[in-house]
Amino acid sequence: MSAALRPLPKLGPAEILRIVASMTVACLAGAAMLGAVFMATDRYRAAAALRGERAAIRDMLALDSTATLVEVKQFLAPERRQVVYRAAPLGAEGAPGHEVTFTLDGRPAGERDVAGGTPLAAGLVPLGRMFVAKRAGVPAGFVVEGESRGFKKRIRMFVALRPDFSIADMRVIEHEEDPGLGAEVATPWFRGQFVDRSADEVAKLDVTKDPMPEDWRAALLAMAKRSPGGSARHAALLPRERAKPIYAVTGATISSRAVTDGVRATVDHFRRRWALLEPHLGGLR
Amino acid sequence: MSTVLLPGPAPTARQLILNGIFAENPVFRLALSLCPAVAVTTTVANGLLLGVAVLLVQVLSSVTVTLVRGFIHPRVRIPVYTIIIAVWVSAIDMTLAAFTPALYAQVGLYVKLIVAFAIIISRLEVFASRQPLVPSFFDGLGMGLGFLFALVVIGAMRELLGAGSLAGIPLAPGKPLLFFALPAGGFFSIALLMALFNWVERRTTGKSSAGGAGGTHGV
Missing domain, CATH: 1.20.5 (Single alpha-helices involved in coiled-coils or other helix-helix interfaces)
Known part of the structure; x- marks a missing residue:
């Protein structure tokens, strides 16, 4: 050459x-x-x-096939100054749904059944989604979509709640944190720290830079790998750890705090929304 | 690039394919694209998926370059080759994301990197840009099959030794030699297989003096 x-x-x-x-x-x-x-x-x-x-x-939510899932989408109607919730069975295209409207200060402003495939009113801004699992007509759990501002871009997550609003599980479903640092917040052992905390504990949840105790880390890893006895080890240490803050990933305090803040805000918002919504969605198949 | 094309009678399809798999195997003989060969080959399934993706990109890009080379300005041929590869890679990337989401979640990152694989652009430059359509197709097929073959063999070795299973079927309890599933084990696997490749080739060519098909060099 x-x-x-x-x-x-x-x-x-x-x-x-x-x-x-x-x-x-x-x-x-x-x-x-x-x-x-x-x-x-x-x-x-x-x-x-x-x-x-x-x-x-x-x-x-560890659901079996007897549970049905309802997807509730939340929209903002800016010019009417209203919030619109539309509920429909998850993934069933064209199934009939139910629409509930509130004013911004939380007063009901009407509700109606919508036929499957009804297009949304123009100008609605999507605010978020939540999923209600129902078994025999009563809620068996919730999964709420939340987001927060990460180190680079927004971090999106799913928070799974039991009917008493304690945390069943958490998943980071979209993020662009740095591999090896912030990306660790999406790993099973990090999210295991949130599992089984009650709603009141989550509302006060903070982040610490202290090193994570080795036995707690081992229990979280065992639970993350679903190895036998992992959940039992987690449960055994939980009484000691549940009063403590979330241990940040080393070198990724901002990402850790972003996820923790996101979970706290998601749970808090959801409890208030659900208090409004529940009377209106109770009859949904 | 030390590949020299033989002047004279055009090689047959069979020669071209065997050349890609053995005499000029991209990984074991040309030692190109070793980075993905180490990165994804922790299991047979991963190696197979990336191998198939590379095979498709190589064949499609070779054919495309042969068809459009008359329109490509020679000064910008390399950027145009890169665009052609990038288009095929993106098309395959989108298709895999749509139809095999579980596998895509594992190797999707590497599929996008195929754009920068040295083996593909080198075949376009040394072969597809100078040869007619049919030989280019078979050269691309041979090189793609050679890469696929290499990835599957490396993946099988590392999965067997590192995880004690083959194609996801557990064969041995525990993890016999976890080292082979780690990146360093990937280099060792490739080195061992390359040595085996050389040994076999020396034995066969020593006996039969048939110098393979078009393979005219070592690396």
Whole structure:
């Protein structure tokens, strides 16, 4: 390849134009192809994401097939100054749902049944989602979507709550924290710290930079790996640890605090929303 | 790049495919794209998925370059090759994300990196940009199969020794040699297999003096 060392001849303006045209055409053709592939595959990707979401929710709440899941989407209607909740069975496209509207200060402003596939009113801003698991007509647990500001971008999470609002499980479902540092907050052992704390304990939850006790870390790892006895070790140490703050990931205090704040805010918001919503959604199949 | 193309009669499809798998195997002979070969091959399934993705990208890119090379300005051929590879990689990436989400969650990161795999762009530059459509197709197929073969063999060795299972089926209790599942074990696995490859090749070529198909060099 020694020939490559010879300097190339100088380019005239016509030649430069041809190069630019060549690159532009290549880029445009590539972009057109990618657009076509995206349009062909995106609904399958969305369907797969939905299946993954449902599996995660059932897993987090340890649900069996007797429980049904209702998805409640929350919207803001800015010009009417109202909050709209729309509930429908999760993943059943076209199933009839129920819509409840509140004013911003929490007074009911109407409710109605909506037929499946009814489009949303224009101008609604999505605020968040929650999932209510029902068994024999009563709530068997909740999964609430929450988010907070991480070290780089927002961190999205699912918080699973029992009917008494204690934490059943927590998952970070989307984040862009640094691998090896902030990304550790998405690992099973970190989220294990939240499990089984009551709603009142979560409301006061703080973060500490103190080192995590070794026995607690071992119990969290054992529970994360679902090894036999892991949950029992976790339960044995919980009375000591539940009064203590969340131990931050070393070198990632901001990410740890972001997740903790996110969980606290998510639980707090959900309890207040549910107090409003429950009388209206009680009859939903 | 030390690959030299033989002038004279065009190699047959069979020669080209065997050349990619054995004489110029991308991992074991050309020692290209070793980084992904270490990173993803902790199990057979991972190696297989990435191998199939590379095979598809290599064949599609080789064919595309052969078809459009008349329109590519020689001064910008490398950027245009990169665009072609990137388009195919993104298309395959989106398809995998849509249809195999569980596997994609594990190796999705590496699929995007195929854009920068040395083996693909080197085949475009040394082969597909100079040869007709049919040989380019078979060269791409051979190189892709060679890479796939290498990843599956490395994955099988590391999964068997590191996790005591093969293709997800547990064969031995516990973790016999966890070392092989770790990155350092990946390098050792590749080195051992490369040595085996060389040994076998020396034995076979020593006996039969058939120098493979088009393979004209060591690395």
